[in-house]
Amino acid sequence: MERSIRMVTVNIDGKKIEVAEDTTILKAAEAAGIWIPSMCYSDLLEPYGVCRLCSVEVIRGKRSRIVTACNYPVREGLTVNTNSDKVKWIRKILMELMYSRWPNVPVVKEMAERLEVTKPRFVSLERDESENACILCGNCVNICRDVVKASVLSFEGIGIERKVVLPFNEQSETCISCGACAYVCPTGHIKIKSLETERGALQDFYLGPKSAINIPTLQAVPRVPVIDKNSCIKMQTGGCGICSEFCEPGAINYEMKDEEVDIEVGQILVTTGFNLFDPQQIPQYGYGRLDNVYNSLDFEFMLNSTGPTGGTIQCKDGSEPRAVGIIHCVGSRDENYKKYCSRVCCMYALKFAHLVKDRTKAEVYQFYIDMRAFGKGYEEFYKRLLDEGVNMIRGKVAEITEESYNGNKPHLLVKCEDTLIGKFREIPVDMVILCPAIEPAQDAAKIKKILSISQSPDKFFLERHPKLDPISTMTDGIFIAGCAQGPKDIPDSVAQASAAAARILSLISLGEVSVDPIKANVIEEFCSGCRICNNLCPYTAISFLEDKKISDINEMLCKGCGTCVAACPASAITGKGFTDEQILAELEGLLTV
Amino acid sequence: MSEEKKQNGWNPKIAAFLCNWCTYTGADLAGVSRLKSSPCVRIIRVMCSGRVDPSFILKAFKKGADGIFIGGCHIGDCHYSEGNYKTLRRIEFLKIFLEDFGIDPKRLRLEWISASEGDKYAATTLDFEKQIRELGPLTFMN
Numbered sequence: 001m002e003r004s005i006r007m008v009t010v011n012i013d014g015k016k017i018e019v020a021e022d023t024t025i026l027k028a029a030e031a032a033g034i035w036i037p038s039m040c041y042s043d044l045l046e047p048y049g050v051c052r053l054c055s056v057e058v059i060r061g062k063r064s065r066i067v068t069a070c071n072y073p074v075r076e077g078l079t080v081n082t083n084s085d086k087v088k089w090i091r092k093i094l095m096e097l098m099y100s101r102w103p104n105v106p107v108v109k110e111m112a113e114r115l116e117v118t119k120p121r122f123v124s125l126e127r128d129e130s131e132n133a134c135i136l137c138g139n140c141v142n143i144c145r146d147v148v149k150a151s152v153l154s155f156e157g158i159g160i161e162r163k164v165v166l167p168f169n170e171q172s173e174t175c176i177s178c179g180a181c182a183y184v185c186p187t188g189h190i191k192i193k194s195l196e197t198e199r200g201a202l203q204d205f206y207l208g209p210k211s212a213i214n215i216p217t218l219q220a221v222p223r224v225p226v227i228d229k230n231s232c233i234k235m236q237t238g239g240c241g242i243c244s245e246f247c248e249p250g251a252i253n254y255e256m257k258d259e260e261v262d263i264e265v266g267q268i269l270v271t272t273g274f275n276l277f278d279p280q281q282i283p284q285y286g287y288g289r290l291d292n293v294y295n296s297l298d299f300e301f302m303l304n305s306t307g308p309t310g311g312t313i314q315c316k317d318g319s320e321p322r323a324v325g326i327i328h329c330v331g332s333r334d335e336n337y338k339k340y341c342s343r344v345c346c347m348y349a350l351k352f353a354h355l356v357k358d359r360t361k362a363e364v365y366q367f368y369i370d371m372r373a374f375g376k377g378y379e380e381f382y383k384r385l386l387d388e389g390v391n392m393i394r395g396k397v398a399e400i401t402e403e404s405y406n407g408n409k410p411h412l413l414v415k416c417e418d419t420l421i422g423k424f425r426e427i428p429v430d431m432v433i434l435c436p437a438i439e440p441a442q443d444a445a446k447i448k449k450i451l452s453i454s455q456s457p458d459k460f461f462l463e464r465h466p467k468l469d470p471i472s473t474m475t476d477g478i479f480i481a482g483c484a485q486g487p488k489d490i491p492d493s494v495a496q497a498s499a500a501a502a503r504i505l506s507l508i509s510l511g512e513v514s515v516d517p518i519k520a521n522v523i524e525e526f527c528s529g530c531r532i533c534n535n536l537c538p539y540t541a542i543s544f545l546e547d548k549k550i551s552d553i554n555e556m557l558c559k560g561c562g563t564c565v566a567a568c569p570a571s572a573i574t575g576k577g578f579t580d581e582q583i584l585a586e587l588e589g590l591l592t593v
Numbered sequence: 594m595s596e597e598k599k600q601n602g603w604n605p606k607i608a609a610f611l612c613n614w615c616t617y618t619g620a621d622l623a624g625v626s627r628l629k630s631s632p633c634v635r636i637i638r639v640m641c642s643g644r645v646d647p648s649f650i651l652k653a654f655k656k657g658a659d660g661i662f663i664g665g666c667h668i669g670d671c672h673y674s675e676g677n678y679k680t681l682r683r684i685e686f687l688k689i690f691l692e693d694f695g696i697d698p699k700r701l702r703l704e705w706i707s708a709s710e711g712d713k714y715a716a717t718t719l720d721f722e723k724q725i726r727e728l729g730p731l732t733f734m735n
Contacts, residue, residue: 539673561676590606
């Protein structure tokens with residue numbers, strides 16, 4: 001049942017105003033365009049009435065009282081005087097007291113001027129308060145306790161010793177760095193220290209969200225903010241909820257949960273993509289150990305104009321690199337890690353070289369095994385890079401170390417064999433970019449199990465035929481495209497995905513599917529219900545009929561491999577086209593001649 | 594008798610169960626590529642090496658096969674995901690029993706040959722034929 005809002009009429013400074021009952025005088029006056037000074041009022045908090053600057057005179061009948069406007073609710077027939085001599089006198093005294101203590105705080109100064117207090121009348125305390133801008137309004141303490149529900153801040157001491165403190169004056173473990181206290185502080189005394197800038201912009205690549213509510217990426221579709229469940233105060237402690245107060249259309253819903261949805265489909269296209277090989281597996285390259293050794297994704301992030309450096313190429317200390325080494329085939333084409341070629345690295349390494357040349361004056365060294373500029377226009381791009389003066393060194397890098405000569409700032413040293421001149425070389429650079437192998441998505445084995453598709457020895461999904469059918473899998477109705485099938489660049493992925501989509505559409509428009517006639521089926525009379533076959537089927541085509549106590553084969557799922565036929569101890573399963581009798585007859589015929 | 598047979602132009606009978614997707618196609622490739630493979634091999638096509646019932650092998654030996662060759666896809670490469678694992682399990686198990694039947698387990702051979710490995714098919718069958726010739730005819734029936 002909703003409570004109906006009663007409207008009341010109040011008289012503020014002779015103006016008749018109609019407002020909802022229980023509105024505070026401050027809000028009612030604000031609606032009428034009457035200014036009431038306040039230092040501690042915040043929309044986010046319950047009114048606390050601590051600065052007392054909003055004191056007004058309330059007249060009811062013949063009685064008059066001084067109350068704080070911020071927390072005094074209006075009633076029918078209330079008469080308020082915000083500008084009487086008595087009110088002015090009280091405000092002035094309050095302001096003079098505040099001004100005496102905090103003469104250097106801009107907000108206090110501003111308010112004093114507005115209230116025509118030009119000079120503090122009282123003697124200033126004999127202590128240096130120039131660094132202290134805390135006016136003890138308590139907003140920070142209140143928001144931390146009532147809204148954030150972290151209760152990190154509290155008051156300590158009495159009288160002139162009263163101050164806002166952290167427990168034991170140490171960084172608190174319960175502080176979640178939400179910044180709410182700094183937000184409500186009227187004087188700006190509380191500042192949030194950014195650890196990120198202190199450590200240097202490139203200390204850690206911040207790929208994740210920066211606040212609990214954010215738009216995941218610039219290219220997010222749909223482009224709407226989402227709440228990070230693990231960082232949201234509301235979802236963690238039940239406090240806060242400020243965003244829902246600010247969202248006018250009421251779009252914020254804290255009750256939404258991850259849910260599982262069952263969708264019936266006839267065909268599936270698997271495009272689960274790839275993982276980047278972790279270069280930490282090759283410790284001699286120093287990724288994660290040496291400064292200024294990046295992998296291609298880190299560097300791509302640095303190049304991004306919305307990234308941490310705004311698109312400028314810089315070392316960790318902010319300086320421009322004098323030389324950049326780009327190392328191809330990190331983990332790919334390597335007997336110890338991935339034997340295959342990741343295809344895309346050569347070309348993006350060239351792109352990196354081009355961008356480094358374009359944005360800096362750095363010398364660029366490419367360390368490659370073979371240059372594979374395989375696509376349309378790629379060889380031309382490679383030629384262009386050679387003209388731009390990129391140094392190409394053919395050889396695998398043995399080690400990257402950090403060296404420092406004569407006390408100069410340390411730089412990286414790339415040690416490798418130049419196979420074209422047959423010499424061992426050591427090349428000093430400021431930055432190294434590793435081009436790691438493309439590897440199958442980490443949950444590929446799980447997807448393989450769910451969809452009953454196969455993986456080739458390199459663990460990418462296996463296509464039905466490498467040349468004639470690189471789109472479909474051995475399981476009917478399941479198609480693969482992109483890096484899920486094998487490393488490939490964007491044009492190839494687009495081509496393969498388009499082909500898969502066309503194949504799917506053609507099957508949809510056909511309306512029916514043809515299946516191979518080679519199937520296994522159970523002879524019900526012979527089946528003893530031992531269930532040996534049930535777990536053998538890679539396509540989960542065999543189920544156990546609880547009512548008949550026998551196994552049953554779904555002909556649509558069965559691919560006719562015959563594994564179950566061979567396993568059945570009672571010979572109750574026959575494989576069409578390959579029955580025991582047929583095979584034995586074949587054997588007889590073959591061996592008698 | 595075996596010595597006699599060896600000298601009198603005896604040719605071993607080798608029954609081969611080849612999986613439709615890998616080894617059977619590999620054998621085809623060997624033929625198309627004009628590679629010499631063993632002429633003693635008599636091929637039976639099965640959809641998957643997992644279809645090979647151990648009883649087929651025993652029956653084939655009984656019916657006069659001197660050696661039995663089973664070809665499947667490489668491990669992890671099976672057309673049917675994991676049929677060849679089941680074959681591997683069964684064949685290794687069966688080899689233990691073959692001794693009890695008086696059959697040298699060397700007469701049974703399991704190989705992984707993919708569709709593109711025509712040369713491997715040719716080489717392996719020739720090698721297997723050589724091995725069977727050394728072992729001589731299977732005489733456990735007598």
